[in-house]
Amino acid sequence: MRKRSIVALAVAVLSVVVPGLLLAGGPGSSGREGAGLDVADQFWFLHRDLGPEGSLTVRLTAMTGTITYPPPDHDEIVPGLVPWAKVGLILKDGLRRGSPYAAVMMTGDHGVRFQHNYLHDVAGRPGGVSERVPRWLRLTRSGPTVIGSESVDGKNWVTVGTTLLDGLPDTVQIGLFATSPGDLTLRRVALGGSVEEVRFTQAVGVFDNVTPGGDWASDPVGEMNRTDWELLHHASGAVEQAGVVTVSGTGDIGPIGEEAPITTRLALSGLPIALIIVLVVAASVVRSSGTGAAGRRPLLTMAAASFLTGLIAVGVVVPVPRVAIGLGVAFALCAVLTGQLRELFGRRWAAVAVSTLLVFVPYFVATTALLPDPIAQWLLRVTPAAGFAAGQTLVEYPQVTAHYAPSAGYFPLPWWAGLLVLGAYPAVLALVVRRARRQPQPRMSRFNRSPRRTAGV
Structure with missing residues (x-):
């Protein structure tokens, strides 16, 4: 070379590294927590100590909520619950973000659930809040085993889910x-593409028959009470009055943190520029691969x-080995594809133009919200x-x-299938180039040759 x-x-390396470090906040900024996972872990927690054995039982008598400025007019604050609003009981290893937990809960539109360690979700009886409240909930711990149960009357209990939380300390919250x-x-934009809009919401659970009692502490896990709604109207927190406990909170507990996908996309914002540079360099370097080892070099x-x-x-x-290696392989396959196009067409500009139409244009228009989601997904298939x-990190x-x-950073194919689709193009093109090379070139007949002019004739 x-x-x-x-x-x-x-320069291609710098076009990714410089904006990635500036926009995403530095190397490793995706914030891996827990078991190597970007998690959401934000809620209001009214809690007490629990030893190696014990349980907590409550009756959830009401679940309400607030949604701020929803469509179509975005001009009012309305009562309501989003489908995955959650109130209930949770057992957690301390208050730190990303620590192990198990919870039994009522949700806004998915009935009673048992969830643990961010990834796992077990459905109880289906039904919306109006059909499922009041509802008795219970969490029981026996060593590392945690059981979530529900009941209609507080007497006949049904197990929703069971899990083993290995490594729990003797005392948990x-x-x-x-x-x-x-x-x-x-919201629709451009040629039919769409961008997401997210509004603040808050859930409120009302409980009674909290047994056993004890010394309680009230704390947020994650940041809370920073929005105008919380500061001026209804603060997140816990209030007890005459044996009735009201807990209000916002956020989520789950496998996708609010900032993780955005951070990864920002970190790779320079990738299209690097791709164009690789395609141009490949068309310049590779002129003819030839048939021997020296020709393929x-x-x-x-x-x-x-x-x-x-x-x-x-x-x-993005210091994730699978992502770095996978995108390195993708760059290599794109370079091979462009080199073969250069050999097929014989001209650098033609190779760059065709490879840009095949690789860069679909990638750019699909990932920049220009086209409707179904069309963008098919382009990336x-x-x-x-x-x-x-390069996908969103699951x-x-x-x-x-x-x-x-x-939003989500590709329709898994990483290995995407690389197979990309790899199929240079594989097929290699057969086309080989076949074109083997075809005999037309030879000019001696009767069609121009007569040689001689001096004096």
Whole structure:
């Protein structure tokens, strides 16, 4: 490779690293917590100590909530609950964010649930709040085993879920909680694309028959009481009066933190620029791969250099090995595809133009909310841009309401399938190039040759 090609690839690395560090806040800014997971862990907690054995039983008599400025007019604050608003009982290893927990709860529109350690969700009896309240809830601990139960009358109990929380200390925190994720809607933009809008919500649970009693503490897990609604109208917190406890809270407890997908997308905001540079350099370096080892050397050299470009650039801003290696492989396959196009067409500009239409354009329009979500998803299933699913860190969870679309960082194919789709293009193109190389070139007949002019004739 020539010196200017190496310099160009270095610029490609910087085009990812510099905006990634500036916008996302530095290396490793995705904030991995818990068991290597970006989690949401924000709620109001009225809690007390619980030893190795014990339980807490309550009756949930009411569940209400508030949604601020919902569509269509966005001009009023209305009573209501989002589907995954939660109130109930939770057992947790301390108050720190991301610590192990188990909870039995009523939700806004998904009935009674038993959830633990952010990933796991078990459904109890279905039904909305109006059908399920009042409801008795109970959490029982026996060593590492935690059982969540529900009852209609406080006498006949049904087990909703059971889990083992290994490593729990002798003393944990158990109590009443309330939380409510933002109200998510989509707004149409551009050519039919959509962007998400999230509004503040709050859930309120009313409990009685809290047994056993004890010394209680009231604390937020995560930040609370910072919005105008909480400061001026209804603060999140816990209030006890005549044996009735009211707990109000906002936030969520689940596998997707509010900032994690946004941070990852910002960290990779320079990826399209780096991709264009790799395509141009590949078209310049690879002129003819030939049939022997020496002929294939420029193509292999460019593939290796592109892999290192992606690996280094992504690895600095998103230090997740699978993501860095996967995007490095995607860059290498894109370079091979462009090199083969250069050999097929013979002209650098043609190779750059076609590879840009095949790789860059689908990736750009699908990830920038220009097109409707279904069209964007199909572009990332059938074009070489599918390979950039290797950079996906967002996972779809049924217990989390989110905008699972390319413009929000969610690809329709898993990383390995995306790389297979991308890899299929240079594989097929290699067969086309080989076949074109083997076809005999037309030979000019001696009768069609122009007569040689001689002096004096």
